[in-house]
Amino acid sequence: MRSRGRPTGARFVQAASESRVGRAGADREWLAPIRGYLPLRNGRTHYEGVRQPATFLRATVALAAIAGVAGTAADAQATADNSRRDYTAADVHFMSGMIYHHAQAVLIAGWAPTHGASPSLRALCERIVVGQSDEIALMQRWLRDRHEQVPDVSAPHHMMPGMDQTIMMPGMLTADQLAQLDGARGPEFDRLFLTFMIQHHKGALTMVNQLFGQGAGEQETVYRFAAGVSADQTTEIDRMQKMLATLLFGGPGQ
Numbered sequence: 001m002r003s004r005g006r007p008t009g010a011r012f013v014q015a016a017s018e019s020r021v022g023r024a025g026a027d028r029e030w031l032a033p034i035r036g037y038l039p040l041r042n043g044r045t046h047y048e049g050v051r052q053p054a055t056f057l058r059a060t061v062a063l064a065a066i067a068g069v070a071g072t073a074a075d076a077q078a079t080a081d082n083s084r085r086d087y088t089a090a091d092v093h094f095m096s097g098m099i100y101h102h103a104q105a106v107l108i109a110g111w112a113p114t115h116g117a118s119p120s121l122r123a124l125c126e127r128i129v130v131g132q133s134d135e136i137a138l139m140q141r142w143l144r145d146r147h148e149q150v151p152d153v154s155a156p157h158h159m160m161p162g163m164d165q166t167i168m169m170p171g172m173l174t175a176d177q178l179a180q181l182d183g184a185r186g187p188e189f190d191r192l193f194l195t196f197m198i199q200h201h202k203g204a205l206t207m208v209n210q211l212f213g214q215g216a217g218e219q220e221t222v223y224r225f226a227a228g229v230s231a232d233q234t235t236e237i238d239r240m241q242k243m244l245a246t247l248l249f250g251g252p253g254q
Contacts (some may be wrong), residue, residue: 090216092148094207095224100167102132103138103153105200108173108181108193116186120243123194124236128197130230135225142221170210171203187247191234194244201233201240237240 058230109132111117117125143150151167168174173181173196181192191240208230211217217226 014154015248020233050059061131087146087219087222089093090211090214091219091222092143092146094211094217095143095222096151097167097169098204098229099136099139099153100206101169101200102136103174105197106136108178108196111189112193115184115189117193118145118187123192124237124239124243125193125250126242135229138225140219142225169203170206171200173200175227190247194240194247198237198244201237203239204229204233214219 079215109128112122112125140150177196181189181196184192190215208217208226211222217223
């Protein structure tokens with residue numbers, strides 16, 4: 001006896017077909033709003049082939065790649081900017097100020113031959129002129145390489161009486177001191193030069209301490225230069241103090 005609950009033969013095929021069509025109709029109702037589905041064909045849901053997910057995937061990958069390239073370019077630019085800007089405003093101020101500071105030292109040391117300086121003082125002045133001129137070139141190159149403003153100290157009047165007070169750094173001679181030194185000759189020039197240059201060198205040490213004291217001076221060239229200034233000028237202060245003591249009190253010469 002045939003079961004009344006399950007159709008067989010042609011009736012089963014017809015029922016199954018009706019069932020598929022019914023399901024397809026139901027599918028239309030909830031799949032229609034979804035992009036990417038095409039109208040049903042032959043009673044079956046037809047997704048854009050299986051081709052559309054691949055197209056969508058390729059587009060997504062392409063967009064991600066573009067975003068990745070843009071991000072990489074931005075990161076590279078930021079890294080380049082950081083590598084170029086591996087210094088601080090305090091470093092720039094120090095290098096710029098020390099150019100003026102050194103330029104004044106070179107100026108007054110250059111007076112030794114024309115102002116009757118002693119042989120020992122002239123030898124000291126020659127070292128100052130050569131050493132600090134080279135350091136001025138180094139500082140100017142450092143600033144120029146970073147597109148920072150480079151102080152112009154080519155004109156001697158910048159260091160003479162009436163000079164711009166904004167360029168005055170710690171220890172630099174005032175206009176009155178410059179005039180006093182320029183008017184001295186012989187032993188008096190030696191005495192004033194040593195007195196003022198000790199003051200000048202101590203000012204350079206103050207500048208170095210100010211630089212490091214504010215957490216700056218970490219850029220390699222600035223650090224090496226500032227450390228060198230500290231060591232060299234500390235040594236020269238000691239030498240000049242001994243020369244001054246000899247001049248004033250007649251102690252043993254250098």
